[in-house]
Amino acid sequence: MHDLDETDLEILQLLLSNARRPYSGIADAVGLSAPAVSDRVTKLQEMGVINRFTIDVDRSQLRDGIPVLITLDIASTGSDVASIKEHLLGDGAVEHVFTTAEADLVIYARVRDNDIASWLTDALDDDAFDDFEVTLLAGADWSPDLGETEFALTCAQCGNTVDSEGTATRIDGELYQFCCPSCETRFMEKYDRLQREAD
Known part of the structure; x- marks a missing residue:
């Protein structure tokens, strides 16, 4: 590897x-x-x-709504945060969605009119969130930088860091990293067993 x-x-x-x-x-x-x-x-x-190559569009150069930061208090009734995030990211107004440690969602969006409540209820189910807070933004800057980043690939089986002794395998189109061949073998055995049980 x-x-x-x-x-x-x-x-x-x-x-x-x-x-x-x-x-x-x-x-x-x-x-x-x-x-x-x-x-x-x-x-x-x-x-x-690297997941994909993309472009960073300066939307301030386009007529594309009012930039806002929305903190969404997810409903305590067991709403699925992952599906809410996916749904929001599919909305053309939303550029970024962040998840806080408290499981709130912070959304950077450009909303066409200033009626955020109506936009949210159109974008999400009524019971998906309990409350929200809006901050009107004067601008947004993004500075992609790796800083002091180090590589830390994680073993799909045990969670240890993958180093030069590690292996990788592609299963159903998705790449999995392993810290050692024995973890890869255990993962494959478990994967095959779950596949058989699902069929």
Whole structure:
């Protein structure tokens, strides 16, 4: 398995600042050849470190609603936070959804009119949240940076950190990381057993 190193972090930082940066430019910056950079980016994608390449649109340049920050107090009646997040992210007005330690959702959105309550009840079921708080934003800046980040892939079986001794396997299109071959074997056995029981 490819050992993730400082060069991989440099490549990620360069791609964060400009995902369309040519591999030849990245290669000059990190001291590798363009094909070597391409190989590393492909490996980072296969490992699930890079999920997708996207663009950062400055919506202030578009007529796209009023920028607001909404803190949503999720209903204590057992509402599924994950499905609420997924539903909100599918709404064109929502750019980001954050989950707090208290299981509240903080939403950055651009709402077309200033009737946030109506927009929320249209976007979500009435019983999905108990209360909400709105902050009108004057602007929003985003600065993608890895800072002092280190790689910490987690074993899908035991939760330990995956290092150079680790393995990876793709199951039904999803890549799983393992700290050792025995964890991979145990995971596969459990996965196969659950598949048989489901059928």
